Amino acid sequence: MAAYETQGFKVDNSGKRVVVDPVCRIEGHMRVEVNLDSNNVIRNAVSTGTMWRGLEVILKGRDPRDAWAFTERICGVCTGTHALTSVRAVEDALKIQIPENANTIRNLMQLNLYVHDHLVHFYHLHALDWVDVVSALKADPKATSTLAQSISNWPLSSPGYFRDIQNRLKKFVESGQLGPFMNGYWGNPAYKLPPEANLMAVAHYLEALDFQKEIVKVHTIFGGKNPHPNWLVGGVPCAINLEGVGAVGAVNMERLNLVKSIIDRCAEFVEQVYIPDLLAIGSFYKGWGYGGGLSSKNMLSYGDIPQKANDYTSGNLLLPRGAIINGKLDEIHPVDLKDPEQVQEFVAHSWYKYPDETKGLHPFDGVTEPNFELGPKTKGSKTRIEELDEGGKYSWIKAPRWRGHAMEVGCLPRMVLGYLQPKQYPEIHGLVEGALKKLDVPVTALFSTLGRTAARGLETAYCVKLQSQQFDKLMANLKAGDLNTANIEKWEPSTWPKEAMGAGFTEAPRGALGHWIRIKDTKIDNYQCVVPTTWNGGPRDHKGQIGAFEAALMDTPVAKADEPLEILRTLHSFDPCLACSTH
Amino acid sequence: MTETFYEVLRRQGITRRSFLKFCSLTATSLGLGSAAAPRIAHALENKPRTPVLWLHGLECTCCSESFIRSAHPLTKDVVLSMLSLDYDDTLMAAAGHQAEAILDEVKKKYKGNYIVAVEGNPPLNEDGMFCIQGGRPFVEKLRETCADAKAIISWGACASYGCVQAAKPNPTRATPVHKVITDKPIINVPGCPPIAEVMTGVVTYMLTFDRIPELDRQGRPKMFYGQRIHDKCYRRGHFDAGQFAEAWDDEGSRKGYCLYKMGCKGPTTYNACSSMRWNGGVSWPVQSGHGCIGCSEEGFWDKGSFYDRVTDIKAFGVEANADTIGKAAAGTVGAAIAAHAAVTALARARQKAGETEEQKGEK
Amino acid sequence: MLSQQDMLEAERHGKQVRSIYVYEAPVRLWHWLNALAMVVLAVTGYFIGTPLPTQPGEASANFLMGYIRFAHFAAAYIFAIGLAARIYWAFVGNHHARQIFMLPISNKHWWSEVFFELRWYLFLEKTPKKYVGHNPMAQLMMFFFFSVLAVGMVFTGFAIYSEGAGLGHWSDLAFGWVIPVLGGSMQVHNLHRLGMWIMMTFALVHIYAAIREDIMSRQSLISTMISGWRMFKD
C-alpha cells in the first residue's frame, strides 16, 4: 500500500520492515511489524493479535447465570473483571437489582484487581523496558540507599539491604544461567537510569513479586480464590454473618479485619514504593516523549465503581465516564452502550467474516465467525508467515470504533477525564496535577508512553484510597443492620421473560469493557464482548484508520533496529492483553 | 542468586547433616545402595539449575498468575534459585527472535535434561493458526520443544483437558497436551487455575527427588489430586446432617451450611482446595459461599449448569438431566400403564359379558 | 428352542398336572430380597441427589444424609452380593434360572413369540399363551432392563463408592477405572441416577404386567414367585 494519511499520521510502509513476534511480557500472543525509514524512525506499524479461542461462539445456548465463569476465563490477569461485566449484563437484561452490600463488595474486588494488576504490570511486565538489570551490578549500595531514602521512607532501604540484593544478583549473573533475563537488551543506549536507580528497581521488582500475592487475598475472602474468584448473578456469593450462630462460616469480623489490613498494606506499598519509583524513573526519561498515539485525540471510558448500587449513570461513578474525540478536551461526550450508532465493530482487516465488511455491527447484533485468510502481499506461507500484508486481513482482533473513531482506552483516558472534571473528581485532579508539578512537565506530557505509565501509577494511588472509602461504606451499611448480599427474586429461569437483552460494563484495568447479551428461552442467544485490548490493539478498519497501538508506535525513533526496546516500551505502556482482545 | 540446590536447602535452614541424610535416603529409595550417596550429594551441590521452558498456547494466563502467588516456596526463590526459567513469554526480558533463540539454545545444550511446562493448549483447526507464534502454529513449537525434554508438566485445565476453549463446540479444536505429545512422561496438574502451592509443590518435588510424582489414572499427582473436595470439606458435617443452604443468602448460607443444593461439585471433584485452600490458606470457594464448580475435572464446562446438583447429560442429541429424563419416562410409562389397565378392564368386562351371554345361550 | 419346548410342556402339563415347580427357593428368596433392596436403593438414591429439606438444630445432632447414604450402601451390598449369587444360581439352578441372563436370539420361534406377546399386550390377540418360565417378552425386558442394567448400577455404584473409600480401596482397584472411562465423576453420578429412573420405570411395567397377567393369563404368576409352583388355570 502506498503512503497515506490517517488520523493525522503519515503511514508509509516503504522502509525496512522489522518484525517482533512474540511480543513478550504481555498477556497472550501478539506480533508487531513496523517499517523504519532511513533514520530508524517508525513510519508504519502493524499490530496483530495472534490467538483466538471463540468464547462468544462457546457461550451460545448456555445458562446466562453461568456466563460469568466462562467470560472470567477470557483472562486470568484481569481476573474477575469479565465476570463482573457479565453479571451486570445479565442483571441489566433481567432487570435485577442487587443489594447495597453486593455492590460495595464488587467494588472492593474490582479496585483490588486494579491495584494488583497495575502493580504487577509496572514491576514485572513493564519495568525492564526502563531498568537495565545488568547495570545494577555496577551500583554503589550506599548511594542506592541514599537515593531510596531521599524519595521515600520505605524501611527496606539500608546499604546492607541493597548490598545483599546486589550480591544475589551478581552470583545469579555469574552462573551464566540468566533465566528470564536471558537475551535482554542490556546495555542498549535507550536505557537511561544510573546504576543506583537500576539496583533500587531490581530490589523492588523482587519485593513487589512477594507483595502482589498478598493483595489478591481480598478476592479470596469474598470470592474464594484468586485467580478466578466466584461471582453471582443478583449479588455476591459470600453471605455475611456478624454475630449469629455459624458466623465463622461466613464473612464476619475477622474476615473484614483481614480485608482492612490488606487495604492498608496496599496503600503503604503504593505510596511508599510504587509512586516514588515511578516518579524517580520518570524523571530520567522526561525527554523521551514518544508514544502518545491516539491519546491526544480520541479517548473513551465507560466509568466504574458505582457509589450507590444499581445506578450506572455517570454521576454515580467514581471512575469517570465519557468520550473525547478530535482532540477537543473541553467537550466530554456522553456514552451509551445501547446506542447502535456508538460502539461498533469492524472486521475488514480482521480474521472474521461479515456479510458486508464495509459496515460495522453493534454488539447486540454482533457476529463472530472466524475467517483466516492472508492478504496477497503476505511474505511466506499460511503456516510460515514472514511478513504480513496489512492491506488484507491480518489480526484475530476486531476493530471497534466509537461513532466511527478509533479510540484509546485505559488508565490514561480515565485519568485525563478525571483531571478535566475537577469538581466531580477532585482526587484524580489533585493526583495528576501533583505528578505534573513534581516532574515539571506540561499536561500534554501525559499524551505519551510515559504519560500512560504514569497515569497507571496515579490511578493505583486513587484506587487504594477508594478501597478504604468503599470499605468504610461497607462497614457503615453493616452497622445500619443491612446484611443482604443477594437478590434471588429472579434466580429461577422460570421467572424470566421469553426474550431479554442487556449490556454490562466495567472499566477493566486496561480500559473500557462491555458485554452484550441476548437471552432467548432462558438461554444465551448471542453474547458479544468488546474488550479494552480490542480497542487498543485492534487493526485498521475498512477506511484504513489505524488502532491505538499502531498509532502509538508511529514516528518513534529506534536506537537499534535489531533490539526493539522502544517498541516494547510503548506497547507495554498499554499493558496489552491479547487473550482479552480476541477472546 | 545462582545457588545450587544444596545452597537453597541450606538457606532454608536445612543442615549439612540432614542434607547428607537426605542424599543417602534418596540413594536407597532409588535402589542405588548407600555407596551412591556421596555422588548424589556431589551432584546436588554442583549441578546447574534445571532449565524450565514455559510455553503458552491458548490460555488465559491465570496459571502463571496463580504460580506467582506461591507463598512456600516464594516464587522468587523458585525462579531465581531452584530452577532456571529460561523461557516464559509472559515474564522474560527478551522478545522476538532473541526470545525464540533461547529455545534452540536450551534444546541443544540441555538435551534430555530440561522440563517443559505448558500453560494452555494447541488448537488444531485452521492448520493450528488459531494460535500463531513466530508466524507459525503453536503446535509446531510445542512439538519441537518437547522433543528433547525430560518431562512435561501440563498446567491447569487448559493443558490437561482443554478447558474453556475446548468447551462445546470447541471452535478451534483446542487439544490437551497429552493428545499431541504421546512419547514423553506428562504430569497433569488440573485446575482453573491450580493452587499456587500445588504448582510449586509439583515442581520442587521433581527437582528434589529427580523423578516425577506418582500419578493416578488421569495422570495427576496423587499427592494433591488423590481425594475429592467433598472428602475434606469442613462443611461435610452439615452435609451428613442434611443441613443445606437452600437459596443464596438464606439462613443456611449465613450459617455456613453445605452448598450441595446450590450445585456444589465438591463430591465429584478431585483437588486440594478443601485442605490446602487458596492464597496462603485464606479461603477457598466453598468457604466463601459459592459451591465448587469442579474446575479441575475434565470437561467441567459441559456438565450443565454450575448451580444444579443433578446436571445435564448431553447425549442422544438433546441435553437434559437424569431427573427430567427419568420423570418424563416414568410419567409416560405410568400413564401408558394406566391406559393399558383401563383398556384391559374394559376388554375383560366385555369378554365376561360375552361369556355370560354364551353361558345363557348354552342353558 | 427352550421356550417352544416350554410351551409344549406347559400345554401338556396344563392338561394333565395343573401345576409345575418353576422357581427354586433361592430364586424366590433372591427375588424378594432384591425387590426390597431396590426399593431402598431407589428411594435413598433419589434423596442423595436431591436431598430433603434442611434439618434444624446443630450439625452434631443430625445425621440424616449420613443415614440415607448408609442405607443406600447397605442395600447396595445386598443388591450386589445378591446379584452375584443369582448369577451363580444361573449356572447350577434349573433352566428357568438362566432365562433372564440369556436370550435365545437366534431362535426364530422365540422371536415370533416375542411378537405374539407384543400383540397380546396390544389387545391384538384374544387368548394368551402359557409359559412355564418367563414369557419371551418378559424375558427380553428383564435381560436389558434388569440384568444388564443391574450390572451397570453395580459398576457405576461401586465406582462412585470408591471415590469416598479412597485410592487403593478394593472398590477403587476393582471399579475406579469406570470413572475416567465414562467421562468423569459427575458423568458417572448422572448415569447412575439415570439408571435408577430406568429401573424404576421397568419395575413399574414389571409389576403391572405381573398383576395383569396373574389375572388375565391362564397361569399363576405372583404366587409362583412365592411358592415356586406355576399353576395353570385351564
Ligand code: HEM
Ligand atoms: C438398583 C440399584 C441402584 C439404584 C437404583 C441406585 C440409585 C442411586 C441414586 C439415584 C443415586 C443418586 C445419584 C446422584 O444424584 O448423584 C445414587 C448414589 C449412589 N449410589 Fe446408588 N443405586 C443403586 C445401586 C448402587 C450400588 C450397587 C452401589 C454400590 C456401592 C451404589 C452406590 C452409590 C453411591 C456411592 C452413591 C453416591 C452417594 C453420594 O454421593 O453420597 N448404588 N444411587
Ligand code: HEM
Ligand atoms: C412387589 C412387586 C413385585 C412383584 C409382585 C413381582 C412379581 C414377579 C413375578 C410374578 C415374577 C415371575 C414372573 C414369571 O413367572 O414369569 C417375577 C420375576 C422377576 N421379578 Fe418381580 N416382582 C416385583 C417386584 C420386582 C422388582 C421391584 C423387581 C426388580 C426390578 C423385580 C424383578 C424380577 C425379576 C428379575 C424376575 C425374574 C426372576 C428370575 O427369573 O430369576 N420384581 N417378579
Ligand code: NFV
Ligand atoms: N484487555 C483486557 Fe483485560 C483487562 N484489563 C479485560 O477486560 O486483561 Ni486480561
Ligand code: SF4
Ligand atoms: S486452565 Fe483455566 S486458569 Fe489455567 S490458563 Fe486455562 S483458563 Fe486459565
Ligand code: SF4
Ligand atoms: S459444601 Fe460441597 S464439598 Fe462441602 S460438604 Fe457440601 S457438597 Fe461437599
Ligand code: F3S
Ligand atoms: S471450583 Fe476449583 S478451585 Fe477448587 S473448590 Fe472447586 S476445584
Ligand SMILES: [Mg+2]
Ligand atoms: Mg468480541
